[in-house]
Amino acid sequence: MKIINYKKRKPLSGRNEFLTGQEISDIYKIKVYQPGKPIEEVKREFGLKNVIKLASNENPLGPSPKAVEAIRGYASKINFYPDGGSYYLKKALGEKLGLKEENIILGNGSDEVISLITRIFLQKGDQAIMGDPSFLMYKIDAQLSQAKVASVPLKNFRLDLPEMSKAISSKTKLIFISNPNNPTGTIITEDEVEHFLKDVPPRILTVFDEAYYEYVEDANYPQSIDLLDKNSNIIILRTFSKIYGLAGLRVGYGIGSPEVIDLLNKARPPFNVNSLAQVAALASLEDEDQVNQSKSLVREGKEFLYSNLRRLKVSFIPTQANFILIKIGKKAKDV
Numbered sequence: 001m002k003i004i005n006y007k008k009r010k011p012l013s014g015r016n017e018f019l020t021g022q023e024i025s026d027i028y029k030i031k032v033y034q035p036g037k038p039i040e041e042v043k044r045e046f047g048l049k050n051v052i053k054l055a056s057n058e059n060p061l062g063p064s065p066k067a068v069e070a071i072r073g074y075a076s077k078i079n080f081y082p083d084g085g086s087y088y089l090k091k092a093l094g095e096k097l098g099l100k101e102e103n104i105i106l107g108n109g110s111d112e113v114i115s116l117i118t119r120i121f122l123q124k125g126d127q128a129i130m131g132d133p134s135f136l137m138y139k140i141d142a143q144l145s146q147a148k149v150a151s152v153p154l155k156n157f158r159l160d161l162p163e164m165s166k167a168i169s170s171k172t173k174l175i176f177i178s179n180p181n182n183p184t185g186t187i188i189t190e191d192e193v194e195h196f197l198k199d200v201p202p203r204i205l206t207v208f209d210e211a212y213y214e215y216v217e218d219a220n221y222p223q224s225i226d227l228l229d230k231n232s233n234i235i236i237l238r239t240f241s242k243i244y245g246l247a248g249l250r251v252g253y254g255i256g257s258p259e260v261i262d263l264l265n266k267a268r269p270p271f272n273v274n275s276l277a278q279v280a281a282l283a284s285l286e287d288e289d290q291v292n293q294s295k296s297l298v299r300e301g302k303e304f305l306y307s308n309l310r311r312l313k314v315s316f317i318p319t320q321a322n323f324i325l326i327k328i329g330k331k332a333k334d335v
């Protein structure tokens with residue numbers, strides 16, 4: 001009998017012939033998204049005990065106790081597939097937002113809704129417009145559809161909507177607006193959005209990614225759901241990962257016209273939102289205290305950081321989200 005010592009085996013390697021021709025350079029060029037390292041990994045790597053993670057913009061308060069209770073209550077039923085239509089969660093969201101269930105699609109995080117959008121709306125040679133820098137998944141997903149990416153530099157750390165509308169061409173299918181923008185924390189205002197949408201032809205879908213919606217305090221922030229009546233070519237993304245503290249469960253959603261939602265449902269895997277995520281998200285919606293506590297914590301944290309960064313003469317961009325962009329004047333990696 002031959003005994004294989006797996007420990008000594010070299011990593012498997014070898015170039016396959018899966019992708020040929022043009023695709024090879026396009027797909028291999030895509031940079032893999034590098035998420036912030038998990039706390040446990042940093043502890044192991046550097047032999048540390050107490051680690052506070054600043055990447056990924058998670059909620060340090062943790063999830064709502066109501067969500068934890070709901071997960072416990074449901075845990076013994078995970079032998080069943082989840083409700084593929086997420087009936088109760090969609091119903092509760094619809095009631096909260098004043099919309100019908102046909103206006104909502106749930107995703108395995110809003111990340112998944114972004115990939116459903118690019119999968120349905122972008123084909124080879126199409127163009128997607130986005131800010132630079134902005135949330136990285138827009139670019140990665142667009143490239144996976146072999147679309148061209150028009151990256152429009154920010155102006156004063158804000159999305160430059162006039163330049164983004166100038167970038168529209170006959171090939172444009174999607175425009176991504178991260179509002180607040182990740183990584184700057186800046187917003188674009190209601191007036192700016194309304195003005196911008198006048199330049200966008202009905203055949204183009206504009207994505208308003210509002211992952212940090214609940215944290216925004218600026219009165220000029222657009223109430224994008226009100227724009228849906230007049231603009232059926234927009235979709236709004238929100239998530240339970242940030243203020244609701246459910247990042248580990250992966251649940252986010254898109255809000256749009258029934259036509260857009262129907263199209264996205266064609267690409268949605270049947271059980272994309274797991275049952276624990278559904279019950280936890282549902283319970284979280286009922287916990288306004290947790291949301292208010294998270295808002296206060298971020299408000300206090302921002303004041304603390306603003307005053308101490310000023311004291312240390314470190315420049316920063318005032319933020320509408322739960323993260324902040326600061327200038328450290330050295331290579332971030334070294335710091």
Ligand SMILES: Cc1ncc(COP(=O)(O)O)c(C=O)c1O
Nearest residue numbers: 109110111135182211239241252
């Ligand atoms: C702007 C933006 N959109 C989407 C996401 C993805 O969030 P989710 O956890 O819902 O997939 C993030 C996460 O960091 C984000 O910053």
